[in-house]
Amino acid sequence: MSPMIDIQLIATVTAAACAIPGVFLVLRKMALISDAISHSILPGIVIGFFITHDLASPWLIIFAAFSGIITVVLVELIQKTGLVKEDTAIGLVFPALFSIGVILIAQNANDVHLDVDAVLLGDLVYAPFDRLIIDGADFGPKGLWTISVILVITLVLLLAFYKELKISTFDVGLSSALGFSPVILHYGLMSVASVTTVAAFDAVGAILVVAMMITPAAAAYLLTTDLRKMLLLSVLFGVGSAIGGYWFARWLDASISGSITTVLGLLFLIIYLLHLAKD
């Protein structure tokens, strides 16, 4: 397979894997969690490096995912106190975690090129060259496998718990009255979202993940009044922009992530203007 096809496949699968949790994040007013995670993984990476002393160790990514989940838990804890609004909780957690990361580096590792960009944030251009080799046989890009596994898990969870996710997103009171614990569902969804986020950071970079989580869902939300259609449409938008963005990047010879995001942006702009014209 040529790298070109690899990239499009990875972008497509990532778009789908991000769009699904993205829909629920948008509906639950937690859209900014992926952006928060992109900052708050720094201390995880730093601690991972302190333990392994190796910038290329996969442990750094595991620690990053772990600090992603800590972010989610802290945000939830702060929200539960009822002292501040949802997004304020996010805004309180990530600068603090990020600052801890910065101070840890400045104190102990000032002479190492240690930062999120170098360790975690991949790029679609690189993705096809990091391949899964088993017994000398080439099984395609590693990123494609990771993100495909996540997509499959997400899909299985979505199909299994679709009705529970729907009811706990729409009506927390009824959900808990009927015995579908909103807390369990919330943590389940947020864990999927943060693991997807971190894995996708590794494959396609931070900003594209944030864009792929929010934009397709937001655009679909403006077009449809049916959750199922919203899920389908946002996967479609994500996948379409992934492929369209790739060719746009090829035409311009520019950053693939940047151009997929730009295509997503144009798509949203068109749908937004149509929405305004309709009113």
Next chain:
Amino acid sequence: MGTKIAVAVDDLTVAYNYKPVLWDIDLSIPEGVLMAIVGPNGAGKSTLIKSILGIIDPIAGSVAIYGKPYTKQRDKVAYVPQKGSVDWDFPTTALDVVMMGTYGSLGWIKRPGAKEKKLSLEALEKVGMLAFKNRQISQLSGGQQQRIFLARALVQNAAIYFMDEPFQGVDATTEIAIINILKELRKAGKTVIVVHHDLQTVPEYFDWVTFLNVKHIATGPVKDIFNDDNLTKTYGINYKVAVQQ
């Protein structure tokens, strides 16, 4: 009126933040009544329902539904929350919201099928909303939204119905439609418990009433206890203003 006790609340105390909202509530509701819970703003009416349903954790006391804890009796209970408690922009249709009422009996993972859909359509018809089944919920009027919630509760086919201010912000037609359905439910032997604001309509709509103001003041048949004495205890000396509102 049955002799069985549908809901028994024992020593229930709830506090939000630093203020106790419910103090030491002892209350038994017999089966088969259509009951209003009345009291001034902040009297803890919604809180009482929510803590009976386990949505809020009490700091003391216990609740029994037909003699057992609520978690064992979920299928016997239906709940109509306040209209404002959900985001009506949620991308879903009227029929879909009503179908949510069937989720409890389905349990985890299992999806609603044809049978559930049929039940939901029937419930929609009962509340006069069949024509709106595919309408997105944000495009419904306040009264229509309230009817959808009622239909959702009907689908649950429960023994006890809890409703949190179902008449708030609805038009007169809807109010009459709702109360007729509630009366039908009572005729069918169900217990219906309604948080209610409008004191004037209490004698007309309900046969049983609970006065609540942080503390439980009185519970009984409307004809026996809906009097100036209890109203004064609940609303203070200015209760007449409250009645006229």
Next chain:
Amino acid sequence: MRYARKFAVLRKQSLLGDAISHAALPGIAVAFLITGAKDSNVLLLGALVSGLIGVFWIRGITTKTHLKTDTALGLILSLFFGFGMLLLTYIQKQPNANQAGLDKYLFGQAATLVESDVLLMVIVTGISLLVMLLFWKEFKLLLFDKNYAMTLGFNTKFIDGLISFFIVLAIVIGLQTVGVVLMSAMLLAPAAAARQWTNSLSTMVILAAIFGAFSGVFGTAISASQNNLSTGPVIVLVAAIFVIVSFLFSPERGIIFKQIRLIKNRRDLQLKKTLYFMYDIVRDHDDISRPHAIRILNSFQGFTKKTLSKLEEKDWITIQGQNWSMTEDGFETAANLYNNNLPES
């Protein structure tokens, strides 16, 4: 400038700082593409323009569609930044060595503040303070109830635009002087902490300014005590401690006092239960201070010797041998026990 920031929190756009810091990138890139030079004033202007476009689009999305604020922020943040990245890769290919560090160029560090930065900040703060005082009443009204403000005939679009402009200006200057993370934190943390101590907008604004200033002073002092303690992040952590302390210890809303009150309430409840029980007995008699036997209380749950002596301590009852009698005070308290929510709630 801090004052302008407080409004961001109240408008439920607490992450606006982060969003604007990302949304500024395409503006910086375009400004560089046009001038080909890394002149910080030109880049600042670019950042300001694209930040303003971002804010107005956020405003448009939240008012004209059913999308919520967080979605709008996330959209603008990622889409603008992605577009900026596209422009950057285009710039990267140009044989112009000037482009080095362009994406970080505008982002300052707290430790490297210089006099001219402070001067700029003072000027902007002065102007925004002046504007805020002029329009205080309108701001307050707009924040509280936009539609009402409109019916009163205020030009809400103008005030809205004014607030937006000052927020973006404050954020972009904040970015340039102290960097992204400190910026996001300072937009939020002092206000979130202040909110726990007061319910009044003006007190909150003043308190938030004090917290912010203290975080700055303490943070800088701590950072000056040791090598390699990055100033900005230290300030963020100091502000975070303010938030934690406020969350835990504020007397009205704090978690600890809430817990203490909860326990106290529970104890109080027992006590008052007993008192009310006594009140029920006493009520039927003309003479409230008539003694009753203690033993009639025994059937009552939750009654102990301790509650009795506590009640006596409070002067609600007096105990004589095996009898108790209620005082005037106790009677009064019991009678009003369950009405106390009316005036307060």
Next chain:
Amino acid sequence: MKHILYLLLSILLVSCGTQKENNGKLKVVTTTTMITDLVENIGGDLIEVEGMMGSGVDPHLYKPSEGDMTKLANADIIFYNGLHLEGKLVDVFEKMDERGKSTVAISNALDKSTLIGSDYFASNYDPHIWFDIDYWTQMTHYVTETLVKNNPENKVAFEKNRDLYLEKISALKTELSDKINQLPQEKRILVTAHDAFNYYGRSFNFEVVGLQGLSTATEAGVKDVQRITQFIIEHKIKAVFVESSVPRRTVEALQAAVRAQNHKVKIGGELFSDALGSAGTDEGTYIGMYRHNVNTIVNALK
């Protein structure tokens, strides 16, 4: 709907297979401008050199474009710096190497024990190796050997180019040493924004002071500014230096802090740290860049 999607997808994905043009020349891809310059000097017209990063690009934060994918996929040899200079790319290259694609970290030419390592994490080294001219010589040999191995028919031409280049480099070293010798030892103190010049300092006996660490994520602290300010005053340092890839204000703040204590320090000029100057100018080559840096430093500190 899904089927249509798949169909569309497969048409889109496959319809544009890569067309690999081949004119027989060895295709070499390089990362930083320094390496591009080196490989071009040795390969000349005999090979096709494509540099990924342009002038003024921080290799650590490089954002690849779509075209880089094709470059990487079609390259016969890829030269890169290594030592994590190129961030995540280094991992990619190491993995490509495991799969038999010829990717060469030029830092492999060096004896790791002579590198400047991290104080805390022994296996992590300062990647700014090009500032040591002796290293540059070793790497020149290494690059030539690699090219010869891959393209033996041009052996003679490569080695001739190498010898020419090495001559220039050794001339450069002599020239610059002479220049630097104008500076007395006590004036050889280089204060910059971030720690990029350690190898330079070691080569020419400079004391190097950086305000900020290597990581782009960190920030300076107040104490760091104070310490360096004190240092500048104590040693009567005449000038501090701006780097092309680091915001100027960091160093300006240092200057302001010194001025606040009634001393004077000027900004001595802009040094090239992670990338060469604009293509087509003198500073666009390794030799020109190095000469520019040394001239700037010496003229300012004299």
